[in-house]
Amino acid sequence: MVTASLIPQDQTIVEFDVRTDEMLVNMGPQHPSTHGVLRLVLRTDGEIISEAMPHLGYLHRCAEKIGENLLPIQFIPYTDRMDYLAGMNMNLGYSLAIEKLCNMKIPEKASVIRVIVSELNRIASHLVAMGTYGLDLGTFSPFLYAFREREMILDLFEEVCGARLTYSYLTIGGAHDDLPDGWIDHCQQFLDYFEPRIPEYHTLLTTNHIFVNRTANIGVCSKELAIQHACSGPMLRGSLNARKNDTAWDLRKIEPYSDYDKYDFKVVIPPFDMAPPEAVVGDCWHRYMVRMLEVVESIKILRQALDRYPKAAGSHRVEVPKHLAAGDAYVETECPRGQMGFYVVGSNAKGQVPLRVRARSSSMANLSLASKLCEGCLIADIPAIIGSIDIVMGEIDR
């Protein structure tokens, strides 16, 4: 027992509230949980982050400058390398922008092919997002399951276009080739195999006690904040609340392209029945869950599109005009990570080459919010927050 005589009478002699010094910690650009070459400079006070400053540009390849020197069809392979986890969706976005500028009509068959491959790619991309999110948070096995299934999608893509990552398959005027014989059956078999596997992921990750502790109520983003920063995709949808009558914001519903209005699917927004009691709308857990449920909706769209394909009229591709119209067109599509926009300016003097190509990156808008979300959290929460935003640096830096 401490006697009164041992407690110093002069309080200035012993200082109990010694403040830890602020420290600047550099995270990345080679840190595995920053998903590529994102560099964060963290200002920390002990374990608490007081400021997180993202630094970009380590993967900048001047894609926009290249775009204004190449024919649109030559630029398609560069769009693959933007969001390299969803190459098909990138191809589609740029093709739609050029088609809008040239006022082209796309045959029904080409549209159906586009929907099939971009929804497959959405599943593949969300599988990577889910698997690597597990890796970020210290669980290895979901990654293996996710990549087992993704491998099958890549096999399907290889059958279609010969490439497994950078497809350049969807192109201006439709798709580069028709789907090969028997492919529809292979795709159907994959869906039959894949659909019953989804509950496995939920048991592995969604309801996992440690996973819930690491993600629930972490990095909470309000709807207003998400809209101010022009966030989109699962980042925005994870912050919406159906009970408050928020619009289920998905461009496939709001501004349907490629005949998405003819498919029956719903846009998933919180609240979710599976939500653990500690999770709040807008946190990392909800963003993760939106992705998981979007995969189910993509399967629904795929099944309808596969039924539609044999009956679809027209060819898989139409000719591209020799000259781009003078003027500009801006198109946004719903990619796995959010709204990817392409802004194309045509000029009379340049023929088919655009005067300017601008890519509006969805991950970049989502990441601009990261410094706000990271304020006041623990260092260990940074991978959880960055992972839940699901960035691809190839798209941010272009």
Place this chain on the structure above:
Amino acid sequence: MTGAEIIATLEAECSTKIKSTKADAIDPFVFVEPGDLVAVATVLRDHAKLKFEMLNCISGVDYLELDPKKIAKAGFEPHVEVVYHFSSFTHKHRFVVKVSLPRWKDNKPGELPEVPTLSPLFPAADWHEREAFDLVGVNFVGHPDLCRILLADDWVGHPLRKDYEFPLEYHGIRGR
């Protein structure tokens, strides 16, 4: 609302601040003077019928034709345009605002043209403006931290200008 209706609403609200309109373009747009941009953007964001809460994209475009034989065909005077793409979460419509600037301020090469920042109104503008400054060379007056975002801090020039010349070397790394 359609583009024409948005333009009509905007003209009813602040007709003096709108330089010209084009309702029959692929994406209908209005031109505003740089000085009126903040006022017009505030109307776009706060007007009950417009409610453009999202600033999706800011693009800088350098209109310049280098080939002297094609200048007449191109049909535009050399200038820089800053294009703002807005969309509304409430009303689900889109709109475009353009600002036309000289290629160089006061025609002195190297002096960047100026346009006021929108980052206090739309936090999304922050990084887009930094990118437009970095690659196209537009000075967003009033931006809290206007520095390069994609290129290195000591990079010289703005690569998306049409007359940009790629450097021969950068810190001992050969270019070209």
